[in-house]
Amino acid sequence: MIGVTGAAGKTGRAVLAALAARGVPTRALVRPGRSAAGLGATETVHADLRDAGQVATALDGVSAVYVVAPNVHPSEASIVENVLAAGVPRVVYHSVLHPAVEAMPHHWAKARAEELLVASDVDWTVLQPCAYAQNFRPADVLRVPYSVDTRFAFVDLLDVAFVAARVLTEDGHSYATYELAGPELLSVADVAALWGVRAEREDLNEWYLDTPLRGYARDALGAMFTYYDEHGLPGNPRVLASLLGRPPATVADVFARES
Template sequence: MTIAVTGAAGKTGRAVLAALAELGVPTRALVRPGRPGSTSAVADLGATETVTADLADASQVAAALSGASAAYVIAPNVHPDEPSLVANVLAAGVPRVVYHSVLHPSVEAMPHHWAKARVEEALLASDLDWTVLQPCAYAQNLRVPADAVLRVPYSVDARFAFVDLLDVAAVAASVLTEPGHSYASYQLAGPELLSVADAAVLLGVRAERQNINEWYLDTPLRGYARDALGAMFAYYDEHGLVGNPRVITALLGRAPTAVADVLARASERPE
């Protein structure tokens, strides 16, 4: 058994590789071309093999996935052609695919969520053995800012089901290695609904709403990525991103990690 992980050099890919390495599972890390140091970084996490492949190149993807028994599919973040990229993975002939989607992909008001829903439709229409994971935003995204002001371009009172990335990785490792998860879509939400204002209290900082127009001026992103995230922030402003922890609790066999515990764990790490 060799499990391939696309997007292996990103934070989600690294976490999934580490979780599989803990189980002693051979892994093949796919990294994008032009990422210096990524090959050695994923090897340090326990990847058995590392290969470079551009997901936009179907022949490269097919060669990189040849012989793999399963693939954990992570697309590049907020990519305008995610359905096409994942289609190349699905066409590569790997018998089992676990797709890293997002909580509530069916919301058309968030374009990159909607794109993931299109990928899920493609999985439904395929002959593959598939599972879909739909995680909320990671609790790890909440970090102490340099000026002790946690700024977001949406309401600081909007509620989220922030989930621990390590819990998501543990679930990924389970569904990749255990039977009984075929044709399932799993919502992965944290154990509580918290706002950015709540998180700021836990971090001991102040929360502040950034004007969305200032965010547009400040962000280095351009084109689809900027516009898609701007649309997401507008949705967050009205609705947040809420979910239910019952599924992840059952998959983990324990309660999912609380945001306070994730933040405390991060603060204990040496600089």
Template sequence: MTRIAVLGGHGKTGRAVCAALTQRSAQEVPLGRADWADLPGALAGCDAAYLIAPNLHPDEPEYVADALIALAEAGVGRVVYHSVASPYVPAMPHHLGKAVSEDLVRRSGLVWTVLQPGAYLQNLDLSGPVVRVPYDVDAPFGLLDLADLGAAAARVLTEDGHAGATYELASRQTTVRELAAEAGLTAERVEDPGEHPWLSAMFAYYDRHGLPVGTQPLAGLLR
């Protein structure tokens, strides 16, 4: 049975990937912060790894570099890196961290694939009656369902033909207003809560440009 490590496997992204790996009869090995004390040991016997950095990590390139070293030491020759759609956006610092990390992955000497997911559908509260977001509700987005992400990641991890590929991932193209209307709800832009400066920068970018992502790469992976 193929054995696949999921670094960051206990978060919502990691759980979606692990669930999809199980459906493909692969053995998932979810790893978290406690495993970093001996990451090469935790990775022993794995055939591949899905690499997710903690959300808003203050130094994602360092985190990714350490993970890549551990993968090489453990003899795991294949890595799929969880990046983001439009990684090189100077206005969004955490996107830039992923752009630098992508470069590290590509130069790691491992067999690599990069996934660039759009914003998650599950990040929107559709419980009603009003969907509130701190950016323009008419901004264009390529939104990604977590189940689709998991299915795409599992396929890339368990099948040949994806080495050296970079895939943008979105389940659908829409706006928050359109998505709310489909659920019989209204949408409203609210003030940025200011919880983190990187999030504020992201919301300001979304307000001006949204985050468009094409749907065809995901459709191809899920065929």
């Protein structure tokens, strides 16, 4: 039985589906009060990941856990601490590409969480995916609050989920950290061109005024946009290709599959 945290979110659902495709029994951990409909897990339990007791109860008896932390959450490291304290022997952590970038607080928080794994006595693996190709949705104009010309190694979430299921179910991945980057470096302008629409830069100050987000989530995303503006998020696809046993999907592949 493999536990998956953040199971009702975008990433968790994809990982549950990839494990189901391998016929592996799964236990989905879902935030209390939220629906677990349509997850396709063998079992579902409700647990607040900030509560060590709830996490330990929810993970009781699983042989491995895939740790998806809530998106841009101020308590990421303590959530990972809670999972480690639950005593599951194998832990695979969903980190991010380039977690050591201190200018992006939620990346930096994942670096701290990785440090906890490395210093623990569990059998661990870390996956470091780039931003997903699935983050973009068809629109008349693609608007982002950073340069439309900096480049990213956008990755297919289904490729990431396939690798997650592989390292959770096969031997030979203990104490490995895998960068998962897509096969091409594309700007938001390039992505817009694939759809035949225009890319437009939104003023970051306007984004701060317009976003319903507050506190850590708003500030961390604002810092990420400032970083993206200058650097994008480039990466190298060789590790992902090796783990997939085939070339990773391109953004065009993802659009063709999902449209």
